[in-house]
Amino acid sequence: ATRYRTKAGRLKKPFIKVEDITRYYRPFYHQFDCYPEINYHGPNPCSPFDVEKKNKSGDKQNKGKTRSKHHEMSCSEKNRRMERKIMETLKEKKKRGYCECCTVKYDDLKAHLKSEQHKTFSQSTEFNVVDQITSQFDCDFEEFPKVKMKRVKCSV
């Protein structure tokens, strides 16, 4: 019994709870709406843990008929679309971030890079550690103007 008022709650099933045996740290847990299950029937190469929300609605339309090639298409297409979506959001988010050099968060990458603080850092001796390693590489590139010409041609 402690002098302190304790408020306890029971985790709602299904759940998982992990705690360090030292009991020094906060336990962490997750209560599932949908407990992970292996789905053997999803088309290759979809994850067996793919929650088939879309497929379910598709099944309803098809009255639960066999998974056709159409399904496989939609799955990989879904994956690709997801990937693209992630890339897009990443691109958006890219403007916001954290600068390790200045140790500040920024909302606009471009603006931050132009800031006095960052400019000062980027021109400082902090980068000596990079240059020191770089100086060990032997640079056997040919400086040729031909390449430049090509580039101009390419970009036209």
Add this chain to the structure above:
Amino acid sequence: GYPAEIKMDIDRLYEAVPQLSKMFLIEDKIGEGTFSSVYLASAQLKSGLIEKFALKHLIPTSHPVRIAAELQCLAIAGGQDNVMGVKSCFRKDDHVVIVMPYLEHVSFLDLLGSMRLEEVCKYMFNLLKALRRIHHFGIIHRDIKPSNFLYNGHLKKYALVDFGLAQGTPDTEINLLKVVKTEEQQGSGSRCKPTTSSGNKVFHTITINKPLAQQTTGKQPIKRPGPLLQPKHGKEEYLNLSTQRSVFGERSLNVCCAGYFEGLGIKPGKSMKTTDIASRKIITAKRKISTKGTTSGLVRKPTICPSHLTCDCFMTDKVCNVCLSRRQQVAPRAGTPGFRAPEVLMKCPQQTSAIDMWSAGVVFLSLLSARYPFFKASDDLTALTQIMTIRGSKETLQAAKSFGKTVLCSKESPALDLRTLCERLRGTDSMRKKTFNQNIEVLNCSHLNQGILCNSDFKSIERSPDTKGWDRVPDLAYDLLDKLLDLNPATRITAEKALQHPFFEGL
């Protein structure tokens, strides 16, 4: 607008690092991540040869020490045994471009559908060779996954890439990774050392004062975790403690900090997803405070629940304001969801190169089951539960105990037979039975009865292109998979040992 956008990016790169235009013809942008963009370029060497190169342009907010550590990994461990090397590096101010040999490669999804068993065997052998190499130098890669292991089937070439998340072992030969390691040790467990205990000069130069940034755990970072992706504003006031911290803590440790929580009661069906990302240094500071029994100002109701108190919730389905008010344990978790080892998911502070071996096991699991990504989870505990449905809940609990964690799961799941699992997922289960029985009739071969494949069988696989060998996967493949997906990091197979596994006999 796609090619025009790339052209603009290329022009901007030439502008940022003008030296490049003297030597490189940048042809295309071939990759874009949160922390870098990769371009394909060609250049002429002094020998007269024209070669292709990959130019990795790092985000200008990267800390020089982190950049240097990545370069050091490439320079020291790279260029051999399927580890990507470095050709050169160009810098202008904060713009750094790493020049690497270019290896044209196939996407993993395309590989999955076409690879023969024999090719999978070679792929794994070569991945393990790269891992043996980096582990020999005390590098933990932390982000082993197919997109970081380039494969060119025609050239029979492989390359492990991207040391942007790498971490050093205590005895690492990569000096600059020791800086990272120092930080890890600082954050781990009770062996908290004061900042000044480090004799590392670089370490001190990169230690700075900074307010905290945080992120919800619900959204998993694709790569280097930390506030770089989604700095979450608004809750900062609780954590806005100015303390010494390091740049490495920001990225290589995606740390959850339980500085506060909303209310004390448990809302059914709603887990606490709003755990925040903080640095180890902050946690270190909090720990010092809380062990002294004073209020930290970080906990909303600090007077009710000093964190050294124990409660009756341990190993039960309960949580209370006492246990929930304790500080969160700090452990590195940088990497990609779905490839994190159980000890990473359970926040084990001492992580070894065994975490890379687990990830290699997940790659192998994908190859054998023809599913990619195999695990698909939006948070660490869902990922852990998915692992448990494959490897067994009892087995996971037992392994967790070995590294100091207790797991309580409301659902029990048996460990699955890996062969059955993979064959069902690949869709070769029925096919195998059929051909297996046929083979038994034709050849009364003892090793076939055991399901073990020998070199002569590989030849017969080549003769049956329809199945690509998937009707006769040897037991040895699943034995190796079992050893890579060992839930206990202490007993998990090492790269060195895995290369000697009989599955690779003859290679």
